[in-house]
Amino acid sequence: MAPDPGRTVAVLVVIFTVRDGELQVLLIKRSAEPFKDAWSLPGGRLTEGSSLLEAATRRLEIETGLKDVFLEQLYTFSDLDDQGSIVVAYWALVDPASATLARRDEWQPDWHPAAVLPDLAFHNDRVIDLAAARLRNKLAYSNVTYSLLPEEFTLSQLQQAYEAILSLQLDKRNFRKRITTLGILEPTGKRASVGRHRPAQLYRFRERRPVVF
Amino acid sequence: MAPDPGRTVAVLVVIFTVRDGELQVLLIKRSAEPFKDAWSLPGGRLTEGSSLLEAATRRLEIETGLKDVFLEQLYTFSDLDDQGSIVVAYWALVDPASATLARRDEWQPDWHPAAVLPDLAFHNDRVIDLAAARLRNKLAYSNVTYSLLPEEFTLSQLQQAYEAILSLQLDKRNFRKRITTLGILEPTGKRASVGRHRPAQLYRFRERRPVVF
DNA sequence: CCAAAAGTGTTGGCTGTACACCCATGT
DNA sequence: ACATGGGTGTACAGCCAACACTTTTGG
Numbered sequence: 297m298a299p300d301p302g303r304t305v306a307v308l309v310v311i312f313t314v315r316d317g318e319l320q321v322l323l324i325k326r327s328a329e330p331f332k333d334a335w336s337l338p339g340g341r342l343t344e345g346s347s348l349l350e351a352a353t354r355r356l357e358i359e360t361g362l363k364d365v366f367l368e369q370l371y372t373f374s375d376l377d378d379q380g381s382i383v384v385a386y387w388a389l390v391d392p393a394s395a396t397l398a399r400r401d402e403w404q405p406d407w408h409p410a411a412v413l414p415d416l417a418f419h420n421d422r423v424i425d426l427a428a429a430r431l432r433n434k435l436a437y438s439n440v441t442y443s444l445l446p447e448e449f450t451l452s453q454l455q456q457a458y459e460a461i462l463s464l465q466l467d468k469r470n471f472r473k474r475i476t477t478l479g480i481l482e483p484t485g486k487r488a489s490v491g492r493h494r495p496a497q498l499y500r501f502r503e504r505r506p507v508v509f
Numbered sequence: 510m511a512p513d514p515g516r517t518v519a520v521l522v523v524i525f526t527v528r529d530g531e532l533q534v535l536l537i538k539r540s541a542e543p544f545k546d547a548w549s550l551p552g553g554r555l556t557e558g559s560s561l562l563e564a565a566t567r568r569l570e571i572e573t574g575l576k577d578v579f580l581e582q583l584y585t586f587s588d589l590d591d592q593g594s595i596v597v598a599y600w601a602l603v604d605p606a607s608a609t610l611a612r613r614d615e616w617q618p619d620w621h622p623a624a625v626l627p628d629l630a631f632h633n634d635r636v637i638d639l640a641a642a643r644l645r646n647k648l649a650y651s652n653v654t655y656s657l658l659p660e661e662f663t664l665s666q667l668q669q670a671y672e673a674i675l676s677l678q679l680d681k682r683n684f685r686k687r688i689t690t691l692g693i694l695e696p697t698g699k700r701a702s703v704g705r706h707r708p709a710q711l712y713r714f715r716e717r718r719p720v721v722f
Numbered sequence: 723c724c725a726a727a728a729g730t731g732t733t734g735g736c737t738g739t740a741c742a743c744c745c746a747t748g749t
Numbered sequence: 750a751c752a753t754g755g756g757t758g759t760a761c762a763g764c765c766a767a768c769a770c771t772t773t774t775g776g
Contacts, residue, residue: 302515302554305595342516348595350668366765372585372597373563382518382561382595385584421752469730488746494724665754682757683739706753707746 302391303382307351310341310427311360311385313395314419314444314460318409319431321424322359322397323416325404331417332412338405339383352386359405360395363419366444366506370427376418383418387427389444410461425503432462438478442501446467451475478509512594517596520564521552523583523600523640524573527657531622532644534637535572535610536629538617543629549627550637551618560716565599572618573608574585577655579719581642588634589631596631600640602657624676645675655714661697663709664688679690691722 311322323335338359342351344503348369365504370385397405408414410428413421434440435458455471473483481499488496524535534546548659551572555564561582570576610618622629623641626634647653648671657670668684688694694712702708 303518303595305516305518342587343593344514345593347593348585369585372561372582374555380558380560381517382555384595390648449727467767468728469768472729472730474765489774492728493775494728496728502548663755680740682741683757683758685756686758687738702747705755706748707755 305382308337308385309355313390313392314393314457321410323408334417335414336417337420385423399485448500449497454468483495518595520553521550521598522568526605527670528605533620533622536621540615547630548627549630550633600634659706661711661713
């Protein structure tokens with residue numbers, strides 16, 4: 297049996313944020329072939345000796361400067377290009393204010409509304425749609441949003457994040473009741489008056505890591 | 510930039526069934542090194558030119574003779590061995606009566622209770638535990654069990670399958686109410702008296718493919 | 723004083739759960 | 750006749766959804 301050459305394995309990361317009241321994704325403008333000038337998700341070949349999670353974590357940090365955020369494996373594709381490459385996709389949630397986007401000459405990274413995507417290289421739109429579906433789903437039974445907002449935030453901010461992701465309006469009283477009785481938040485005691493009129497109670501997540509209800 | 514050799518990519522399949530009132534997994538006894546004489550999940554290298562789903566489908570058919578059953582991607586591991594191989598795991602549900610286990614000299618395939626696993630090669634126990642958790646979870650909101658039973662079955666058989674998987678007892682009246690009001694089953698009109706006393710109404714799944722409630 | 727967001731309870735419907743008995747059949 | 754599994758209804762509790770007004774503050 298002749299040793300088989302092995303497969304090309306790549307890691308992609310779908311990095312979501314909520315900005316301007318909508319769900320946005322971090323995309324990169326390619327300056328090299330193939331798909332020069334097309335947008336695509338950040339990612340790259342899996343290098344010798346690193347694990348998938350390490351690769352995804354590193355890519356996320358390169359693009360945003362962030363390390364301790366929600367990051368989870370999404371799905372593994374073998375049909376995104378026609379070379380049969382194996383692409384392991386991850387997804388992450390970040391706070392737009394704490395993210396510092398990489399500045400490169402070759403690749404322009406920027407946020408894009410997840411609802412209206414430009415033409416994307418390598419069927420990356422399928423990957424994003426799948427990630428968005430998973431996100432909407434997880435809102436219902438996990439604390440994933442812990443890394444979408446600053447460490448301390450108001451209930452209104454949290455509600456706006458939920459509304460942006462689900463693209464629907466939620467009832468304020470029901471939202472507050474539900475979210476507070478879950479016991480995943482704790483009030484800080486402080487109040488914030490950032491741009492608002494009446495200062496609001498600040499909360500933080502008890503756990504800054506994935507928890508399911 | 511020197512071309513990188515690529516990675517070893519393998520596909521594993523966790524094949525579940527319910528037999529003897531318990532959840533069981535199909536394991537293979539290895540007759541070659543490494544891990545000679547240890548049990549492991551069926552699987553193999555991903556060969557040139559085939560997609561992941563094709564590879565998993567083929568492996569499933571080789572082991573059980575079955576094609577049109579529930580089969581879904583589970584997770585992708587990069588740390589099961591210490592060579593950094595990429596292992597894409599799938600999981601499936603089959604009816605033990607319709608499965609015809611492969612007979613080989615080198616590899617002995619057989620069913621094993623998922624609750625008490627023997628020592629397994631390559632951390633395959635982690636893979637099985639993850640698959641079992643996913644299965645228990647999916648019972649609640651999908652029709653995955655459509656390929657666990659013969660095409661026509663009684664509500665008691667279905668309930669027994671649920672009970673085996675969840676390892677808990679369910680109330681008969683509540684189970685029947687819940688499952689029938691979901692609208693995923695249809696009565697066939699026929700009745701069966703297989704080994705039973707009073708012949709029971711037979712049902713079938715309306716859809717023999719994954720549906721979420 | 724006005725605009726903007728914070729904060730707060732109650733009701734009705736629905737869903738899920740607990741619970742026990744009679745019936746039809748095969749042996 | 751008896752043992753075995755098939756089949757059925759009700760009552761209570763907890764959960765979710767609908768719904769509107771007052772308060773505080775900044776400008």
